[in-house]
Amino acid sequence: MGHPGAGPTERTPLRVPTSPSRRGLSPQPALRQVMAQFATGVTVLTAGGADPHGMTANAFSSVSLDPPLVLCCVAKAARMHSSIVAAGSFAVNILASDQQAVSKYFADWKRPDGLAQFDAVSWTPGGKTGAPLFTGALAWLECELAQVVEGGDHSVFLGRVVATGRGAGEDALIFYSGGYHDVEGRAA
Numbered sequence: 728m729g730h731p732g733a734g735p736t737e738r739t740p741l742r743v744p745t746s747p748s749r750r751g752l753s754p755q756p757a758l759r760q761v762m763a764q765f766a767t768g769v770t771v772l773t774a775g776g777a778d779p780h781g782m783t784a785n786a787f788s789s790v791s792l793d794p795p796l797v798l799c800c801v802a803k804a805a806r807m808h809s810s811i812v813a814a815g816s817f818a819v820n821i822l823a824s825d826q827q828a829v830s831k832y833f834a835d836w837k838r839p840d841g842l843a844q845f846d847a848v849s850w851t852p853g854g855k856t857g858a859p860l861f862t863g864a865l866a867w868l869e870c871e872l873a874q875v876v877e878g879g880d881h882s883v884f885l886g887r888v889v890a891t892g893r894g895a896g897e898d899a900l901i902f903y904s905g906g907y908h909d910v911e912g913r914a915a
Contacts, residue, residue, distance in 0.1 A: 766903040769822045771833045772799055772807060775857030776814035779842050782807035783834040785902050786881075787819055795888035797870060800881045806840075811872060811884055818858035819886075821866045823896035824909030829861065830900065855889045866893045 767785035774780050784807075786800035797819065801808045811817045822830055829848055838844045849862035853869040860867045870886025877883075901908040 763904050766901050766908070769826075769830050769900045769902050769907070770799075771820045771822065771829065771861065772801070772811070773818045773820060773845075773859040774807065774810035774814040774816065775818075775852060775859065776810070776816075778810045778813045779845070779859070780807050780810035780840075781833045781844060781859065783830045790885065796873065796885055797868060797888060798883055798885050800878060800883050802881050804880070808882060812875070814856070814858070815872045816856035816858060816889075817870055817872065817884065817886060818853050818856055818860055819868045819870065820859075820861040820864040821868075822861075822900040823863055823865045823894065824898035824900045825896070826861075826863060826900055827907045830902075830907070853890065860892065862894075863896065864894050865896050865899060866891065 768787070770784050770787050772782050772784050772787075782801070782805060784799055784801070788798055790796040790798050799817070799819065801811065832838060832847055833844075838847070845859050848859075850859040851862070852858070853860050853867075856869045856871070858869060860869075868886075868888050869890040871889050872884060873887040874885040875882050876885065899910045901910050
């Protein structure tokens, strides 16, 4: 079958679908859909110092017990990136199931800058880093920046854990398939 205006001997060329990257489109939406199927805990990264900042993040993981190392991934364009680099340290607040509003707040780019953004939550400064540690969090870690690894449009911040703490809560806040879920703290 030809296209409109084609003569009787002209044919419409067969079009083979090409990958999004070959068409100049970002494969990111497909990647986001796939990654949404991986359930993650929800954290808020914080940095103290001269440029304090907080950011909701689920790209966080334990790396090593000896030495104690964790990692978090932060977009190079994010305000949090420069705050961690400037402070040379960061904290990880692991959120409890009742802290969904905290997660949403620190994901909103319209919140105030600097220390004023922390007026919306109850917190104390970390004893080792000065980074805000949230009241009601399941747990928190303070980390000294050990290494920065390039990771595309993100940096992977490797942190040496210098202090930890655990809150009284038991139920975790989980992000899965584009929404929040809670998980009871007992094993099946």
